[in-house]
Amino acid sequence: MLYGGTTNVEVARHLGVPRGTVGYWLHRDRARRGECPGRGGGAPCPRCDRRALDEAAYAYLLGLYLGDGHISHYAKHRSPSLMITCGNDWPGLQDLCEAAMHAVLPDNATCRVRQRGCVNIKVYSKHLPCLFPQHGPGRKHERRIALEEWQQAVTDAYPWDFVRGLVHSDGCRVTNWTERVIGGVRKRYEYPRYFFTNRSADIRTLYTEALDRVGVAWKSCHQRRDVQNISVARRDAVALMDAHVGAKR
Structure with a gap:
């Protein structure tokens, strides 16, 4: 006891x-x-202290967190840290991630920790659990992930920023191809396509609900039993995604 x-x-x-x-x-x-700890001292919190929140930047950062981010609290640090892992192939994404962290937590310093093949972008704040209440024990795909009412209001107001964050974390833009026989001649056709892959059914649902809000047609496809891909392939839908999301840089 x-x-x-x-x-x-x-x-x-x-x-x-x-x-x-x-x-x-x-x-x-x-x-x-x-x-809430931190009241009366330290950097103000949008949730605890009603400080203004850059909602567009938050929607993007929330998408990155749900895909490639996690919150840790180690004994040697006074505050927990949010870490987003970005591949070395996309330096522009690293800059966007760090800029979003600065916009959401303007009083907190960020840092980059280089690892093999990637960079971990981190920010420390005692208010991270306030901003990301989805934090909890276990892997995201092994527990329920749901947005709180205030988060849903933010993503409803800035759905494209949320979609962009999710795609920049667990999505990609690829060029598919197919062959057709026309007039006895076999021709090759190429077309762009967006994929989003996440093992969490809840996170996939958040993504597809956001796509529905912005009018992007999508479909699901299974490649493995434990992973489900969401595909955007229709020409008009891809054009919308290109205009508001684009390929990772």
């Missing part, structure tokens, strides 16, 4: 969860009671 005054480490060991998860639970409990 655990008693008052028990440390986060002891609670985590008893429950078999990471210590950062216990800290997150405590933060959420204090937030519900209006006792």
